[in-house]
Amino acid sequence: MRLAYPVQKLQDWFTQQWVILWGKRIEPDAVPWLMGPFGKLGAIGDDFVTQLAEAEDLIIERNAASHGLIPSIKDLKLSDAEFIRLSQNIIEFYENTSRYKLTLSVQWNPLFKIFGNLVMSLFSNRIKQLNIPTNNTEKSNLLNSEIITLKEPKSNDVKYTIWYRTFISTGQVLYSGVYSTCTLPCGKICIKAVFPLPKGNATVIMLPSVGPKGELRLDSSGAKFGDPGFYFLLSDSKGGFWSQYIRSFRDHLTIYWDEETIFGEQTLTLWHQRVLRLNYEIHRK
Template sequence: MRFAYPMQKIQDWITQQWVIICGRKIKPDDFPWLMGPFGNLDIIGEDFIHQFAEKENLFVEKNSKAKGIIPSMLNLNLSDTEFANLSKNVIAFYENTANYNLNFSVKWNPFFKFFGILINKLFSNRINQLNIPTKNIVDSESLKSEIINLIDLESNEIKYTFWFRSIESSGQIIYSGAYGISNLPSGKTCVKAVFPLPNGNATVFMVPTVGENGELILDSSGKKFGDAGFYFLLKDSKDEYWSKFIGSFRDQLIISSENDLIAAEQTLTLWRLRVLTFYYKIELKK
């Protein structure tokens, strides 16, 4: 049996060993759609982005002309009818994310709140990643939202776009993820978000559709490996790759616009039970 890298925190080792035992061994060349940045064994924060860029021989560009987590929404490969119906304000937000202010609130399902506290204590607070507040936030908190592009020095093209988000008042980092678009083995186009973790990452693939009122709906409700959904990916002590599809965990994000105001509602579920919901208010910077 293969083993996780030994010289790390015991909780990280146990989690990775679970992925090895319950997941599948893969070869990166056979699964290019699943590959993404791996974290180191230390804190995953803005310093990590600079360390990763240096390791990959990439240039860190904070004030790029490319300010969106998705360069062009045409790349989502929506039908002509869906794209015509998609809110122009939603398109502008994704293509120019850095030009917007974000405020958010959080509502937990009380049944899952203990698990959120446990995950934060064991993992998130230490590594500064997926660090979701464990208290309900009724009044909106301001988010500091930064787009950080990593540029290939040879081609001068963007290789990774990191969306770095932290709470303005406290500086608490919530998410640091590489965003883009990927095609699943089925050919389905998805929004892809990769969150580096120690010696691996967590990746979410979300299928885009457009609602009746022009809202963008991103949904990760896949059923099997190769579908949209949530994946763990890591390297073991022999530098071989393992992945685990978590079909019980799902993420749905609905982004809508009315009277030039953009709102988003993100619901995380486990075993089809609501874990928590984020509510976002998104406004163009003045």
């Protein structure tokens, strides 16, 4: 049996060993739709940006005036009817995310709040990643939202687009994720968010659709490996790669335009039970 990398925090080792025991061995070349950057040991935050740039000889560009999570909404290959229906304000946000500021409020299901506190104390606070507040917030927290790009030095092409979000009041990292599109084995094109973790990452793959009022819906629901959903990836002590598909954990995000403001409502569920809801307000800077 393969073992997780030994010289690290015990809780990280156990989590990775669980992925090895219950997940599957993967070959990176066989699953290009799934692969993404891994973090190194220790804190993640924006440290991994420098580490990734050095490892792949890339140029870091921060605070660019106009960069989006995806280069063009057309990359999602929506149907003609969906593309016509999709709000132009939402298209502008996804193609020029760096021009926008966000606020966040959080509502936890009390049944899962203990689990949230445990994750924060064991992992999130220490590694500076996936730091969702564990207290319900009636007032919105203002976020610092930054798009960081890593570019090829010769062609100047963007290889990685990183959305780095921190709380302005505390400087605490909320998310540090690499965003792109991917094509699943079934041929569907999805939005992929990769959140680097020590010796691995957490990857969320979300299938886009457009609702009747022009809202963008992103859904990570799936039934099996290769579907949209939530994946853990890691490298073991011998350099082998593993992935665990978490079918029971799902992420539903709706982005909509209403009264001169873009709103986002994100619901995370486990075993079809709501864990928490994140509400965003998105405004031009």
